[in-house]
Ligand SMILES: NC(=O)C1=CN([C@@H]2O[C@H](COP(=O)(O)OP(=O)(O)OC[C@H]3O[C@@H](n4cnc5c(N)ncnc54)[C@H](OP(=O)(O)O)[C@@H]3O)[C@@H](O)[C@H]2O)C=CC1
């Protein structure tokens with residue numbers, strides 16, 4: 001048996017064409033959505049992600065606002081850029097690319113953002129709204145994963161999901177989305193303190209691998225016919241490597257590969273958050 005592909009690249013292309021229509025409608029009513037990115041330092045990975053985000057914006061007709069700071073930037077300098085984007089009427093939503101260089105306090109920066117302009121859904125207010133079930137921008141990677149599963153009609157109602165990794169961008173928030181009544185999954189959140197990862201993974205109908213450990217999910221910890229999403233990314237000399245070992249393709253029913261799975265969906269959800277923020281702006285004026 002060979003797993004079928006959860007094609008995030010193709011699904012993201014569909015979502016982008018849907019968004020382009022909504023952007024046109026907004027523009028016809030005088031609202032021009034714009035995405036800002038704040039990039040601090042010279043991490044090549046971060047630069048490449050941010051470039052990709054601006055390419056996506058161009059595709060759907062969203063304006064790009066780019067702010068770059070050297071890795072010597074002070075906390076005050078980063079915060080000044082955040083204040084500026086909070087006030088900028090052409091900036092509908094923005095992200096601060098994480099991680100920030102050592103010595104900068106990411107939480108203080110996130111806290112300072114206008115929660116209504118938080119395109120990542122990572123502002124404490126928006127994470128709080130998610131916990132309370134209130135309308136808010138949702139964290140992009142978890143939302144992308146849920147959207148990908150929905151578009152392939154993978155059943156979530158009652159599904160046992162094993163999430164590997166409790167990072168703030170992926171593992172920690174995805175349980176909040178999957179356990180909403182509308183999704184109704186049962187989630188086990190694993191991390192380095194988990195006693196028996198194999199047991200939890202083997203029981204799961206769906207595995208979300210978001211640890212950032214190359215090849216962590218081997219075929220022997222996957223139940224035959226499971227759905228496996230490869231979120232983790234490790235940079236090696238041979239290129240980017242996911243958390244899911246290639247042998248899993250012989251065991252699982254569906255795999256979201258890295259690349260071509262969750263990454264493009266993350267970017268499509270960032271655009272979705274910006275379009276939705278613009279639509280909320282229109283509705284409230
Ligand atoms: N494709 C995409 O769109 C995206 C991909 N990513 C990638 O996803 C990965 C996770 O990102 P992020 O959450 O920010 O990373 P973090 O480093 O914040 O979190 C990684 C988590 O994995 C856990 N972990 C590490 N090793 C193991 C192990 N052997 N067994 C079980 N758990 C383990 C850690 O546990 P502990 O807490 O105990 O240390 C930690 O909770 C990264 O590789 C990142 O590059 C991130 C965002 C988007």
Ligand SMILES: Nc1nc(=O)c2c([nH]1)NC[C@@H]1CN(c3ccc(C(=O)N[C@@H](CCC(=O)O)C(=O)O)cc3)C=[N+]21
Nearest residue numbers: 049095096097098099120140258259260261263264266
């Ligand atoms: N504030 C903030 N928000 C983020 O959403 C955020 C962040 N910081 N910091 C870093 C992580 C990582 N991340 C990715 C997004 C897309 C791909 C992606 O599109 N990947 C392609 C491959 C890309 C390539 O080949 O370089 C794919 O999987 O097909 C990957 C990783 C968002 N992150």
Ligand SMILES: [Mg+2]
Nearest residue numbers: 099167168169
């Ligand atoms: Mg992190």
